[in-house]
Amino acid sequence: MELKEAQKLVDNWIKEYGVRYFNELTNTVILMEEVGELARIMARKYGEQSFKEGENADNIGEEMADILFVLICLANQTGVDLEKEFLNKMNKKTLRDKNRHHQNKKLNKEN
Numbered sequence: 001m002e003l004k005e006a007q008k009l010v011d012n013w014i015k016e017y018g019v020r021y022f023n024e025l026t027n028t029v030i031l032m033e034e035v036g037e038l039a040r041i042m043a044r045k046y047g048e049q050s051f052k053e054g055e056n057a058d059n060i061g062e063e064m065a066d067i068l069f070v071l072i073c074l075a076n077q078t079g080v081d082l083e084k085e086f087l088n089k090m091n092k093k094t095l096r097d098k099n100r101h102h103q104n105k106k107l108n109k110e111n
Contacts, residue, residue: 003083010072021077031070038063 043049075082
């Protein structure tokens with residue numbers, strides 16, 4: 001699926017089931033909540049924290065999908081073409097960083 005399609009899919013879902021978009025500030029806060037939920041799982045699964053009783057380690061993908069959904073909502077609300085902006089960002093990063101990471105001794109040393 002292309003990002004344009006994802007943006008249209010979310011917009012259709014909001015119009016059919018969500019009644020309307022939450023306002024931009026509310027969606028920004030929801031986005032931060034969702035990022036926090038992913039961060040909690042990552043800290044427990046890959047960091048030094050342990051899972052609390054009843055916490056689920058297997059919903060990383062679900063949390064990432066929640067983040068993507070809310071991000072797409074914000075893009076739709078603010079008129080951002082995510083596909084265009086993402087391609088522009090990849091081009092910018094490629095031009096800026098095409099040699100940078102290969103020259104980083106921290107990344108290239110053997111563990």
